[in-house]
Amino acid sequence: MIAALAGGVGGAKLARGLTHLLGGEVSVIVNTGDDFDHFDLRICPDIDTVTYTLAGRANPETGWGQAGESWNFMDQMAALGGEDWFKLGDRDLALHVLRTRLLRQGMRLTEVTQRIAASFGISAALLPMTDDALHTKVRSADGLLDFQEYFVRRRCEVAVQGVVFAGADTARATPEAMAALDRAEAIIICPSNPYLSIDPILAIADLRRRLTGKRVPRVAVSPIIGGQAVKGPAAKMMRELGHTVSSLGVAHKYQGLADALVIDTADAALQPDIEALGLRVMVTNTLMRSAEDSAALAASVLDFAHSLRR
Numbered sequence: 454m455i456a457a458l459a460g461g462v463g464g465a466k467l468a469r470g471l472t473h474l475l476g477g478e479v480s481v482i483v484n485t486g487d488d489f490d491h492f493d494l495r496i497c498p499d500i501d502t503v504t505y506t507l508a509g510r511a512n513p514e515t516g517w518g519q520a521g522e523s524w525n526f527m528d529q530m531a532a533l534g535g536e537d538w539f540k541l542g543d544r545d546l547a548l549h550v551l552r553t554r555l556l557r558q559g560m561r562l563t564e565v566t567q568r569i570a571a572s573f574g575i576s577a578a579l580l581p582m583t584d585d586a587l588h589t590k591v592r593s594a595d596g597l598l599d600f601q602e603y604f605v606r607r608r609c610e611v612a613v614q615g616v617v618f619a620g621a622d623t624a625r626a627t628p629e630a631m632a633a634l635d636r637a638e639a640i641i642i643c644p645s646n647p648y649l650s651i652d653p654i655l656a657i658a659d660l661r662r663r664l665t666g667k668r669v670p671r672v673a674v675s676p677i678i679g680g681q682a683v684k685g686p687a688a689k690m691m692r693e694l695g696h697t698v699s700s701l702g703v704a705h706k707y708q709g710l711a712d713a714l715v716i717d718t719a720d721a722a723l724q725p726d727i728e729a730l731g732l733r734v735m736v737t738n739t740l741m742r743s744a745e746d747s748a749a750l751a752a753s754v755l756d757f758a759h760s761l762r763r
């Protein structure tokens with residue numbers, strides 16, 4: 454059993470490779486800090502990105518939603534003068550309607566997510582980090598912004614002063630996520646945004662404790678390549694938060710949480726500095742442009758984790 458921690462796009466791409474190799478032997482613990490209600494529907498952006506990616510249905514251009522969507526709902530909503538800043542494709546909408554209905558019937562988010570994943574033929578265990586409410590908020594000169602306000606409405610343009618996880622002190626990890634960590638022979642921290650995707654998972658005290666207490670290899674994959682994020686605001690946030698924008702900065706961030714860091718060949722020169730922090734390093738191609746890239750990186754990461762067995 455392997456456990457992986459993931460956000461949306463970057464996490465999903467490595468999770469796809471891990472699932473390709475290991476099938477049901479992988480559990481993906483997914484960030485829910487971005488979840489919110491819109492049109493009275495529960496939207497779980499990272500869970501949906503992982504679901505669509507593992508199902509081979511993701512839209513690679515946008516990084517959200519399904520490929521080949523139609524937009525009748527959204528077009529009509531705009532024509533009616535309704536809110537249209539958050540895009541919901543017709544197929545995507547069906548998932549949100551079903552999820553919301555099942556949640557209202559009393560199903561836990563974990564159960565709903567597994568049921569939807571199964572209907573897409575996904576063999577990996579897709580596990581929300583919590584069934585409780587935990588909301589990521591961004592501190593800025595304009596005050597505390599809800600995550601979607603920052604990410605979608607303002608397109609990450611405002612400078613980030615800090616990130617807050619509202620509800621983290623009461624949110625509990627799910628029994629399924631805790632069991633996945635217990636059983637894991639290795640834990641992979643996917644190349645997700647450390648602040649917006651991994652930190653919310655680690656903000657849940659019992660999950661963090663379980664991760665720091667585990668005596669199995671914990672391997673992180675850097676989301677920063679050549680001083681830049683592949684997608685999204687990770688590099689911009691690192692700079693705004695006063696950190697070095699590189700895989701060395703990522704290494705600082707994961708010190709004590711990961712035993713090892715996988716960095717891109719473009720960053721090979723950083724290896725000695727990262728090793729000086731006490732982390733083992735593997736250098737390889739970490740850019741995943743295709744399913745083959747994902748599988749190749751997943752295989753290297755698993756080999757590396759195996760070699761670190763204590």
Ligand code: GDP
Pocket residue numbers: 459460461462463464465466499502516644645646647649650674675676677678681682683684685687688739740741742
């Ligand atoms: P989000 O929730 O959709 O923003 O997704 P994540 O947090 O999981 O992923 C965003 C991060 O993934 C960004 O920091 C990207 O730099 C990183 N990322 C995306 N694609 C790749 C890739 O192919 N390789 C690596 N190493 N990082 C990637």
Ligand code: CA
Pocket residue numbers: 460461487498499649650
């Ligand atoms: Ca996300």
